[in-house]
Amino acid sequence: MSDIAIGPIRVDLSQARNLGAPIFIMLVLAMMVLPLPPFILDLLFTFNIGLGLLVLLASMYTTKPLDFLAFPTILLLTTLLRLSLNVASTRVVLLHGHTGPDAAGKVIEAFGHFLVGGNFAVGIIVFVILMVINFIVITKGAGRIAEVSARFTLDAMPGKQMAIDADLNAGLIKEDEAKRRRTEITQEAEFYGSMDGASKFVRGDAIAGILILFINIIGGLIVGIVQHDMSAGDAANNYVLLAIGDGLVAQIPALVISVAAGLVVSRVGDGKDIGSQVAQQLLAKPQVLMISGGVIGALGLIPNMPHLVFLIFAAGLVALGWWQGEKTRRQASQEAASVQTQAQASQPSEQIEASWDDIQPVDMVGLEVGYRLIPLVDRGQDGDLLKRIKGIRKKFAQEIGFLPPAVHIRDNLELRPSAYRVLLKGVEIGVGEVFTDQLMAINPGSVSQTLSGTATKDPAFGLPAIWIDKGSRDQAQMSGYTVVDASTVVATHISHLLHTHAAELLGRSETQALLEHFTKSVPKLVEDLTPKLVPLATVQRVLQNLLDEGVHLRDLRTIIETLCEQATRTTAVDELTAAVRIALARSIVQSLAGHQGELNVLVLDPNLERIIQQTVSNSHEGMGLEPGLADTMVSDMNTNAQRQEALGQAPVLLVPDKIRLPLARMFKRAVPRLRVLAHAEIPESRSIKVSSVIGARA
Structure with missing residues (x-):
C-alpha cells in the first residue's frame, strides 16, 4: 500500500518519503541556530549513535559496493548531523556548564564521567587516540582505496563495455541485460568518485572535532572563571569534563561511520557478505x-x-x-565415488544381443564435456550453459536467417576432466579446456599490466589469455582485461563455430522448414519456385553457397524472387548464386562497410587480372595459376588484408564478375577473412576507394 487512511485524512507514504530528506536537512540546520534543552540533546545523541551502528551493520551485509549506492550521501548527512550536535551542545555547555556535570544532558555526562572515570586527563588522551585512529588510519586508508578504485574503474570502463558488446553480439545476453550492465559500470565509476570526495568529509569532521574540543575547554574555563566566579579547579572539573564528554559522544559514532566507509570501499564482491567471506x-x-x-x-x-x-x-x-x-x-571421497559410479554406469552390466536399436543417428551438433564440467550443464547445480546455448541459437536465427539444429550435450569420461569438444555430424570441429573455479582474463591488446596465472588462449578467436582466481576479477578488469567465466568461454566458442559452419548446418530438413515458414507469409512465391522451376536440392545448394561466403538469409523474399526469375534461364547452382548475390548487393555491401557511403577495396593489377581471366577461360575446372604466382598473390593479399583490419575496415577484393567465384574459392582457406566482390555487386549508391593494388610488381 502507498497510503494510509486515518479517519477522513489520507496520508500518502511515497510523498512522505520524498519530504523526509528536505525536512531532515532543515532540522539539522535549525539545530545550529536554535537552543535545545538537555533532554532533546540526549535524544539526538542517542539517535546519532544508533544511526552510526545502523550504517555499520548495513555495510557489513552488503555483497558488493554498489549495494550501498547511497553511502556517500549518508556520509555527508551524518557528518552534518554530528557537527550540528557539536554546535548545539557547545551552546548548552557554555551557557549552563556552571550548574553541574549534567548541564548538557545525561548522555554527555555519562561519556564524561563513566567512560573515562571522571578524569579529564584520561579523557583527553582517549579522545586524541580516537582522533588518531579515525583520522590517520581508517579515514586515510579508506580515502586512498576510494581514490585508486575510482581511477582504475574509469580506466577499465572501455574494456568492460567491449566485454558487454561481445556478449550481446554472441547472443549470451539480451539488450535489457546489456543496458543493466552498462548502467552498473557507470554507477560503479560514480560511486568510487563520490567516495573519494566523501572521505574528505570524515577527515574534515575529525579536524573540526579536535578544534571544537579545545575551543570548548578554553571557552568554558573563561566563562566559568570570569563570568561565574568559579575557581580554576571547579571550572576545569565542570567544563573540561563536559567538553570531553561532548567530544567523545560525537567522535565514537564518527569512528563507527569511518569503519563502515572502509568496509564498503575495500569490499571485493563474490556474492557473500563480509562474515561469510572471512569465515x-x-x-x-x-x-x-x-x-x-x-x-x-x-x-x-x-x-x-x-x-x-x-x-x-x-x-x-x-x-x-x-x-x-x-x-x-x-x-x-564423495567426488571420487560419483566419478566411479558414472564410469560403472557407462559400462554394460551384461551382454545383450545386438539389434537395430543399437544404431544411433549421429547428432548434427554435439557438445561433449569432461566430468568436472558437468555442473555447467546440470540444472540441478545451477549450471547456466544450457540457457546460454538457447540464447546462442536464438541469436543465430535472428542474424543468419534460419534455426540451427539443437546442440546435444553429453559427458565423455575419455576427455580430460576440464576439457570439452564440439562435434559437427560426429566430427570434432573445436576443442578447449576451461576451469569452473577460475576466470579467463582475455587480453584485447591494450592491457596496462600483466597478471599472475596460467597462460592460455581464447579457444574461439585465439587471443592471448590468462586463467586467474575469482578474487582477481577487479584487478584484471582495472588492468584492461576482458574477464569471463567458464560458461561464457564455452558459449562464445560454440557461437563462433556455429557461424563458421553455417553452410554445413543448413541441411535438407532445415531448408524445407525454412521454406515452409516463409510459405506462411507468401505461399504463392514458394509454390512457383519449387518443385516447378528448381528442385529443393538446388535451392539448398544456393543457400549454402551464400552462407559459405558470409551472406545471411534474412532477406529470403529477394532470394526466392531472384531464383524464380533466373530459373527459366539456367539451373546451374553457381550462376543462380551469382544472380542472387547481385540482388542482395546492398545488404552485402552494408554488412562490410556499414552506413558509410564509401567502400574501401583492394583491386588486382590490370596485367594480373588479364592473366587470371585468360586462365579461367582456358580452364574447365576452375583456375589453374602457376604455383609461384599463386603464392605471391596469397602473401600480398594477407599483408593488405591485415593492413585494412588495422585501420578498422573489412578487407574486400573487387574483381570482374567472371573471376569472382574462382578467386573467392582460392582465398577461402588462405585468407578466410577476405571478402571477394564482383563489380556488379556494388550498388550505384555506393562509391569505392581503392586502398591498394595487388600484384602491381608482377
Whole structure:
C-alpha cells in the first residue's frame, strides 16, 4: 500500500518519503541556530549513535559496493548531523556548564564521567587516540582505496563495455541485460568518485572535532572563571569534563561511520557478505589452523605465560583444523565415488544381443564435456550453459536467417576432466579446456599490466589469455582485461563455430522448414519456385553457397524472387548464386562497410587480372595459376588484408564478375577473412576507394 487512511485524512507514504530528506536537512540546520534543552540533546545523541551502528551493520551485509549506492550521501548527512550536535551542545555547555556535570544532558555526562572515570586527563588522551585512529588510519586508508578504485574503474570502463558488446553480439545476453550492465559500470565509476570526495568529509569532521574540543575547554574555563566566579579547579572539573564528554559522544559514532566507509570501499564482491567471506577464506585451510594452534600452544608453555589461556586457544584451533580436514576429505571421497559410479554406469552390466536399436543417428551438433564440467550443464547445480546455448541459437536465427539444429550435450569420461569438444555430424570441429573455479582474463591488446596465472588462449578467436582466481576479477578488469567465466568461454566458442559452419548446418530438413515458414507469409512465391522451376536440392545448394561466403538469409523474399526469375534461364547452382548475390548487393555491401557511403577495396593489377581471366577461360575446372604466382598473390593479399583490419575496415577484393567465384574459392582457406566482390555487386549508391593494388610488381 502507498497510503494510509486515518479517519477522513489520507496520508500518502511515497510523498512522505520524498519530504523526509528536505525536512531532515532543515532540522539539522535549525539545530545550529536554535537552543535545545538537555533532554532533546540526549535524544539526538542517542539517535546519532544508533544511526552510526545502523550504517555499520548495513555495510557489513552488503555483497558488493554498489549495494550501498547511497553511502556517500549518508556520509555527508551524518557528518552534518554530528557537527550540528557539536554546535548545539557547545551552546548548552557554555551557557549552563556552571550548574553541574549534567548541564548538557545525561548522555554527555555519562561519556564524561563513566567512560573515562571522571578524569579529564584520561579523557583527553582517549579522545586524541580516537582522533588518531579515525583520522590517520581508517579515514586515510579508506580515502586512498576510494581514490585508486575510482581511477582504475574509469580506466577499465572501455574494456568492460567491449566485454558487454561481445556478449550481446554472441547472443549470451539480451539488450535489457546489456543496458543493466552498462548502467552498473557507470554507477560503479560514480560511486568510487563520490567516495573519494566523501572521505574528505570524515577527515574534515575529525579536524573540526579536535578544534571544537579545545575551543570548548578554553571557552568554558573563561566563562566559568570570569563570568561565574568559579575557581580554576571547579571550572576545569565542570567544563573540561563536559567538553570531553561532548567530544567523545560525537567522535565514537564518527569512528563507527569511518569503519563502515572502509568496509564498503575495500569490499571485493563474490556474492557473500563480509562474515561469510572471512569465515570461508580465513578458516577454510586445515593446515593454517593446525600450525597456528601449534604455535599458540608452544607460546603457552613459556614460563610466566598465562598457560591456561594459551592452551585453550591452541586446543580450539587444532580441533577446528582437524574438523576442516575431515570435511575436505569427505568432499573429495564423495567426488571420487560419483566419478566411479558414472564410469560403472557407462559400462554394460551384461551382454545383450545386438539389434537395430543399437544404431544411433549421429547428432548434427554435439557438445561433449569432461566430468568436472558437468555442473555447467546440470540444472540441478545451477549450471547456466544450457540457457546460454538457447540464447546462442536464438541469436543465430535472428542474424543468419534460419534455426540451427539443437546442440546435444553429453559427458565423455575419455576427455580430460576440464576439457570439452564440439562435434559437427560426429566430427570434432573445436576443442578447449576451461576451469569452473577460475576466470579467463582475455587480453584485447591494450592491457596496462600483466597478471599472475596460467597462460592460455581464447579457444574461439585465439587471443592471448590468462586463467586467474575469482578474487582477481577487479584487478584484471582495472588492468584492461576482458574477464569471463567458464560458461561464457564455452558459449562464445560454440557461437563462433556455429557461424563458421553455417553452410554445413543448413541441411535438407532445415531448408524445407525454412521454406515452409516463409510459405506462411507468401505461399504463392514458394509454390512457383519449387518443385516447378528448381528442385529443393538446388535451392539448398544456393543457400549454402551464400552462407559459405558470409551472406545471411534474412532477406529470403529477394532470394526466392531472384531464383524464380533466373530459373527459366539456367539451373546451374553457381550462376543462380551469382544472380542472387547481385540482388542482395546492398545488404552485402552494408554488412562490410556499414552506413558509410564509401567502400574501401583492394583491386588486382590490370596485367594480373588479364592473366587470371585468360586462365579461367582456358580452364574447365576452375583456375589453374602457376604455383609461384599463386603464392605471391596469397602473401600480398594477407599483408593488405591485415593492413585494412588495422585501420578498422573489412578487407574486400573487387574483381570482374567472371573471376569472382574462382578467386573467392582460392582465398577461402588462405585468407578466410577476405571478402571477394564482383563489380556488379556494388550498388550505384555506393562509391569505392581503392586502398591498394595487388600484384602491381608482377
